[in-house]
Amino acid sequence: LEQHGDPPLSAFIDVRPFLRSAAHEGFVLDGRTLVQVRDTLAAIRAAGAFFRRHAEAAPALAGLPERLVAFPALEAELGRALDDDGTVLDAASPALARVRASIRRLRDGLQRKLEELVARRGLADVIADDYVTLRNSRFVVPVRASAVGSLPGVVQDRSVSGETLFVEPLFAVEMNNELLLAVREEELIVQRVLTDLTGLAGAEHAAIAASVDALVEVDCLVAAARFARAYRCTRPRFSDFVVELRHARHPGLL
Numbered sequence: 001l002e003q004h005g006d007p008p009l010s011a012f013i014d015v016r017p018f019l020r021s022a023a024h025e026g027f028v029l030d031g032r033t034l035v036q037v038r039d040t041l042a043a044i045r046a047a048g049a050f051f052r053r054h055a056e057a058a059p060a061l062a063g064l065p066e067r068l069v070a071f072p073a074l075e076a077e078l079g080r081a082l083d084d085d086g087t088v089l090d091a092a093s094p095a096l097a098r099v100r101a102s103i104r105r106l107r108d109g110l111q112r113k114l115e116e117l118v119a120r121r122g123l124a125d126v127i128a129d130d131y132v133t134l135r136n137s138r139f140v141v142p143v144r145a146s147a148v149g150s151l152p153g154v155v156q157d158r159s160v161s162g163e164t165l166f167v168e169p170l171f172a173v174e175m176n177n178e179l180l181l182a183v184r185e186e187e188l189i190v191q192r193v194l195t196d197l198t199g200l201a202g203a204e205h206a207a208i209a210a211s212v213d214a215l216v217e218v219d220c221l222v223a224a225a226r227f228a229r230a231y232r233c234t235r236p237r238f239s240d241f242v243v244e245l246r247h248a249r250h251p252g253l254l
Contacts, residue, residue, distance in 0.1 A: 001222075001225050001229060003054070004050075004053075004054045004057065006222065007046075007218065007222060008046040008050055009043065009046075009047055009218060009219060010039075010043055010046075012039060012040045012043040012219075013036040013039070013040055014212065014216070015036055015037045015208070015212065016209045016212055018033050018036070018037060018201075019037070019201060019202065019204075019205035019208055019209055020209075022198045022199075022201045022202035022205055023202040023203075023205040024202070027198065027202075028191070028195050028198050029194065029197070029198045029201065030086065030194065031085070031086025031087060031194060032085070032086035033086070034078055034082055034086065034194070034197050034198070034201065035078070035082055035084060035086045037201055037208075038075055038079060038082065040212065040215070041070070041071050041074065041075040041078070041208070042075060044069070044070060044071075044211045044212070044215050045068075045070040045071075045072070045075065047068050047215060048064075048065050048068030048069070048070055049070075051064045051065045051068065051218075052065040061221075064214060064217075064218065067210065067211065067213075067214035068215065068218070069207060069210070069211045070211075071204060071207075071208060071211075074200055074201065074204060077197065077200060078197060078201075080092065081193060081197060082197075088190045088194065093189055093192075093193055096186065096189045096190065099182055099185050099186045099189060100186060102182050103179065103182045103183060106175060106178055106182060107139075107179060109175065110172060110175045110176065111132055111139060113171070113175075114132040114140075114141055114169070114172060115132055117169065118130045118131065118132065118141050118142075123150075123151070125144070125147060125150075126143055126147040127142065127143060127144070128142040128143055128144045128164045129142045129164075133166065135156040135168075136157065137180060137183075138168050138172075138176045138180070139168070139175075139179075140156050140157070140166040140167055140172075141166070141167055141169065142159075142164045142165075142167075143165050143166070143167045144163065144165075145158070145162060145163050145164060145165050148165050151167055151169060152169065152170045153167040153168050153172070153173075154167065154168045154170075154173065155167055155168075156168050227251065231249070231251070
């Protein structure tokens, strides 16, 4: 620490239990957990690089770099497929990118048609308010209960007062169906991506766990060194004679 500064050791999650689960066939880690795995792999890589650069300065730590094994391919794949919140990105799969583009097209087209509907002057006595909303995962428009027969469609919900009904116009039924099917396809593709990423992590679970073991050891060593530096600790040398503890302090009582 005094010669080269603190190692680049950021906070990390103990992902070993997740990795053990990932090793079981059929188990799928969620996006957030896979991001935690990715961040831990980044911490391992950074710590290993630091100790490799400065191995000669601390012979007692010479064994650490070889134990801090990096997994650049897995880390890169997790980085390509997931954002920092664990959301699966379009880049994770060409099929996912295509279906999401289709969802945007369908949603924009449906909303535009419904917005044109609620804006019609001739329906001022039918439409309760000039907005488009969602009910039961379907796009609908608010219609006055007293005039619901004037707009052919499917009633999906009603307001608390009962004065407004949320109607899916007949022309929107097919578009809503297409949109729901596309959203369902997106969910299936996302699940496949998470399954594949879990499989990649699970295949390396033992090796990654060993690197995490070394990272935990580094974390403990750094904490002890920082403590020693903060409280001016020294390493005692004992002889066969009486030992006098002058100004001794118990670290747990500080």
